[in-house]
Amino acid sequence: MILLTRKADFSAAHFYWNPAWSEEENARVFGKCANRQGHGHNYTLEVTVAGEIDPVSGFVVDLKQLKDILEREVVSVYDHRHLNFEVPEFEHVIPTTENIAVAIWRRLEGKIEHAKLHRVRVYEMPDLFADFYGEGA
Known part of the structure; x- marks a missing residue:
């Protein structure tokens, strides 16, 4: 089995807010990230798939197909969007x-032919990222 990772980038805005909490509690827990106007990040997405090498092509998965899937399912939906207001x-x-990584997994699961989704990693900043290995991991 080989693990293959493809990267994609998108820019998006968001804020942190729990509607069950008071404004004061949101401010205490989330700090400046609770600003309802939002703030933006340049996210980096890494999607790792697992599979066997095709003896004819030498690939685990069709790389153009994987790039197209990431573009269609994630980048075109998230890029230059306000996640709280524009992404269902x-x-x-x-x-x-963490929740972005889970949401991306759910968008991609079952859509990559000839390979199994292994990991979704989302970088919010170079020193902050979340990994998700699936619902049963």
Whole structure:
């Protein structure tokens, strides 16, 4: 089995806010990230797939197909969007780095032919990222 990773980038805005909490509690827990106007990040996405090398092509997966899937399922949906207001999966979920990784996994699961989704890593900043290995991991 080989693990293959493809990267993609997108820019998006978000804020952290729990509607069940008071404004004071949101400010205490989330600090300046609770500003409802939001703030932006240049995210880096790494998607790792696992599979066997095709003896004819030498690939685990068609690289153009993987790039196209990431573009269609993630980049075109998230790039230059306000995640809280424009991306359906964050209507009732706080768009933390962790929740973004889970949401991307769910968008990609079952859509990559001839390989199994192994890991989704989302970098919010160079020194902050979240890894997700699937619902049953």
